Amino acid sequence: MGRDKNQGSSRGKNVASSSRAADTLQATGASSSAFVVGFGGFSGSHAIEPTAFGSATPASSMNASAGLEGNAEASLAGLDGEAALHLKRLSKRDPVTKIKALQALQKLIQERQPVEVETLILPWAQVFSRVAMDNSRQVREAGMAVMGALAKTVKKALAPHLKALMGPWYAAQFDPCSEVAAAAGLSFEAAFPPAKQRDALKFCQAEIVARVEEVLTVQPQFLSDKSATPEEASERHERVVSSALLSLIELLKLQDAGSTTGGSTQEAIWGLTRAMVQAKNFWKGRLAAKTSLVRRAGYMLMQVICKQAPELIQEEVPELAPLVLGAFSDKEPEGHAALWDMVLMFTRAFPASWGSANLHKVSARSRRHGAPPTSTR
Known part of the structure; x- marks a missing residue:
């Protein structure tokens, strides 16, 4: 989107605001020493240091071709040969090999004593992100089964x-x-009973936002194996970006509307989100994405921001209006419900936005995609 000569200054303010938000999160409960309420038996007392955006996930975990190297390789030293072998097999390209390794890991976790399984936590944490992004749905599903078995066994x-x-x-x-x-x-429920899941998410909300920010900025090829085809890399990128955006949306729904300034953890989360959504071309990359999964997630994110924190995009409305109202050109039916919800919420939050778009074109596009599912009254 085109910006005036003050754009650079605005982006600088966003970075500073984001940094302050991250500092606030650290000061108001982003360390595991504060996590003592016992979610499903959890009561952590040791922190994993966050990055500038609060992420505790090693940067290399976003690179699917990283393999078991460096710290991950060293962390296998405390494991018995069987467990270490299963983890090493996860670096293979063949999905069948990885599925068998994950199934063997799950069986091993279920059969051994908790104290024995605890040595598996660190190396598993270092490969889990790559397993969760794998192009094979069977690998991803088996990985979640391992995560559930691990959480149920080792507890706190x-x-x-x-x-x-x-x-x-x-x-x-x-x-x-x-x-x-x-x-x-199911794996999440194994770790946290339903009544405690909201608290668990709030405890880790800085890491969730940081993960989203990282996913949105990394190039598709860095999410995949070096041997992946362009089509495989694109499919993975689309899926990972969509899932990350949807996780952010649900996290934002847990925040109270209107609490976007000040010093609380909740307000700091909105600060991190503000820096993200005000970045150059952020909305164009979501609302006008080539893939329907990402566009739909973008529609849903715009909707929740318009509902809970419209001030985050207030200054961008003249530039966003043509993009939002122009979404009627989306021909994929699976995204139309989210599209209409976005348009209705956007125009309610910013009634003057209609003046920033060509109403004749918008009306023609809306007729092609049917009437909105809800009344505008």
Whole structure:
């Protein structure tokens, strides 16, 4: 989107605001020492240091070709040969090999004593992100089954690693494959009873936002194996971006509307989100994405921001209006419900936005895609 000469200054303010938000999160409960309420037996006392955006996930975990190297290789030293072998097999390209390795890991976890399984937590945390992004839905589903078995077995011993796991773990619950999403949900329930899940998410919300920010900025080829075809890399990128955005949307729904300034953890989350959505071309990359999965997630994100924190995009409305109202050109029916919800919420939040778009073209496009599912009254 075109911006005036003050755009650079605005982006600088966003970066500063984002940094302050990350600092606030650290100061108001982003360390595991504050996590003592016992979600499903969890009561962590050791923190994994966050990055500038609060991420506890190693940067290399986003690179599917990283393999078991460096710290991950060193972490295998404390494992017995069988467990180490299964983990090493996860670096193979063949999905059948990985599925068998994951099934063997799940069986091993279920059969051994918790104290024996605890040595598996660190190396598992270091490969979990790549397993959760795998192009094979069977691999992803089996990975979530391992995650559930691990959480059920080690209980509170998982707490020091929770922030490193939460980003990909929560995003997996929004996987476009229903079997994977269901398996991720079951594994999450194994760790946290329903009444405690909201608190667990709030404890790790900085890591969830950081994961989304990382996913949205990384190039598709860095999410896939070096041997992946362009089509495989594109499919993975589309799926991972969509799941990440949907996880952010659900996290934002947990925040109270209107609390976007000040010093609380909740307000800091909105600060991180503000920096993300005000970045150059952020909305164009979502609402005008080539793939329907990403566009639909973008529509839903715009809707929740317009409903809960419209001030985040207030200054961008003249530029966003043609993009939002121009979404009627989307020909994929699976995104039309989210599209209409977005348009209705956007125009309610910013009634003058109609003046920033060509109403004749918008009306023609709306007739092609049917009437909105709800009344505008």
